[in-house]
Amino acid sequence: MCIRDRLMTWHALGRKKDGKLRHPADAEAWRTMDVKYPDFSSEIRNVSLGVAADGFNPYRSMNLSHSTWPIVLVNYNLPPWLCMKQENLILSTLISGPDSPKNNIDVFMQPLIAELKELWEVGIETYDSLADQNFNLRARVLWTISDFPGYAMLSGWSTKGKLGCPVCHYETSSIYLKHSKKMCYMNHRKFLDPAHEWRLDKRRFNGQIEMGKSAEILTGLDIEELLSGYVNQFGLNKKKVKTGCPFKKKSIFFELPYWKFNPLRHNLDAMHIEKNVCDNILGTLLNIGGKSKDHINARKDLQEMGIRKPLHPVLSDDGEHLEIRAAIFDMTNKEKDIFCSVLKNAKLPYGCASNISRYVHTKERKVLGYKSHDAHFMLHYMLQFAVKKTLKPEVALPLMRLSAFLRGLWSKVINVDDIESLQQEIIEVLCHFEMIFVSAFFVIMVHLLVHLCREVILGGPE
Numbered sequence: 001m002c003i004r005d006r007l008m009t010w011h012a013l014g015r016k017k018d019g020k021l022r023h024p025a026d027a028e029a030w031r032t033m034d035v036k037y038p039d040f041s042s043e044i045r046n047v048s049l050g051v052a053a054d055g056f057n058p059y060r061s062m063n064l065s066h067s068t069w070p071i072v073l074v075n076y077n078l079p080p081w082l083c084m085k086q087e088n089l090i091l092s093t094l095i096s097g098p099d100s101p102k103n104n105i106d107v108f109m110q111p112l113i114a115e116l117k118e119l120w121e122v123g124i125e126t127y128d129s130l131a132d133q134n135f136n137l138r139a140r141v142l143w144t145i146s147d148f149p150g151y152a153m154l155s156g157w158s159t160k161g162k163l164g165c166p167v168c169h170y171e172t173s174s175i176y177l178k179h180s181k182k183m184c185y186m187n188h189r190k191f192l193d194p195a196h197e198w199r200l201d202k203r204r205f206n207g208q209i210e211m212g213k214s215a216e217i218l219t220g221l222d223i224e225e226l227l228s229g230y231v232n233q234f235g236l237n238k239k240k241v242k243t244g245c246p247f248k249k250k251s252i253f254f255e256l257p258y259w260k261f262n263p264l265r266h267n268l269d270a271m272h273i274e275k276n277v278c279d280n281i282l283g284t285l286l287n288i289g290g291k292s293k294d295h296i297n298a299r300k301d302l303q304e305m306g307i308r309k310p311l312h313p314v315l316s317d318d319g320e321h322l323e324i325r326a327a328i329f330d331m332t333n334k335e336k337d338i339f340c341s342v343l344k345n346a347k348l349p350y351g352c353a354s355n356i357s358r359y360v361h362t363k364e365r366k367v368l369g370y371k372s373h374d375a376h377f378m379l380h381y382m383l384q385f386a387v388k389k390t391l392k393p394e395v396a397l398p399l400m401r402l403s404a405f406l407r408g409l410w411s412k413v414i415n416v417d418d419i420e421s422l423q424q425e426i427i428e429v430l431c432h433f434e435m436i437f438v439s440a441f442f443v444i445m446v447h448l449l450v451h452l453c454r455e456v457i458l459g460g461p462e
Helices: 003-007 010-014 028-036 102-121 148-155 220-233 270-285 296-305 333-345 372-390 393-409 416-436 444-459
Strands: 047-053 069-075 090-095 124-128 133-137 139-145 174-177 182-185 265-267
Touching: 003 010, 028 139, 028 444, 047 102, 047 148, 069 102, 090 102, 102 139, 102 148, 139 148, 148 265, 148 444, 174 296, 182 444, 270 372, 270 393, 270 444, 333 372, 372 393, 393 416, 393 444, 416 444
Parallel strands: 047 139, 139 265
Antiparallel strands: 047 069, 069 090, 124 133, 174 182
């Protein structure tokens, strides 16, 4: 008997079926596709795949700009502790660089898509050593995995600008900040319960009553219909500024016959989101040059919007310069020293994280150079202790609630009933952030936190 053959049917025979999320097979997208295509799901040896794509610099030199893109297949038939192991990943394509392929990634993926299409429609004769027989093996792709720029390349949705959120799509709440020269994504009150008291609070938010609601998700059929309409009227080569089209292209994955019926299609990368959120929080709290979102232009934007009057810039005594008042989240030098010392002196169990203390520069009062996993660990565990010792309770509490939310989201086993409470938690946290931080703080990555619970329901644990 071959142990590998037993594990290839783990998703159907080896896992617990108690209504909790442990594996993508427990989640809604997998079940939806099984119901839609019973001829595929009736053969438990058929393989469900994820397509992962990301760029990296193979030369490990910041002085040399080079981007190599591997396209890797993940086998979700295997249990969670094996499917992401290096020996079980399939390197299907290697785009050598030296530049990112951008929208031309579809050209490089054409052979892969052709093979995936054949594996779905025809299959391939395969030997099952456990049953000692041949059978026709078929395969399907459940979704893609990438960071947010990669999301745009694989999905065709432009993840920048006014309609930068692919989940909120045409109902994305965005504002262009004239002085900061960037888009911000706020109005998270629209995700609250319609009777929530914060919807009527004009003073602490944007000066308006919020009566909106969250957007209906675009299905694959909706996207095909929209794209055909744009192509017929304008053609996708026209600039989207003129047409209002947020699509750069039609994703090559729509060549797979089942793709438009898949409820998830493209994943948001939670680690990439956490890294950017951590950069925002640490840069703003410690007022790190070039990293802080609170600066004179951000205060001018608040003045332009006519909100948060205590934070508006004022003329200096000489009448020639603008000054900004301390915000509620600003720390004194002593408090910054304490904040940095908590991160610097934390004693961590061996192997659970890298040496985070080497990224903490106590003299300069900065935290720089950390990687995605370091940001993950700091947000989940260390940030709550640092802010409790240094910040006012009204600022520290939402940050501590953010840490608790992320720990719940990253659980190995998630009770489906807990996801709704986690969703309400992150909505309230983001609304608290809107009361505390300036508008420039709300880049697209901060906004995407509100959609992570949906990803768990559809795709399983992070």
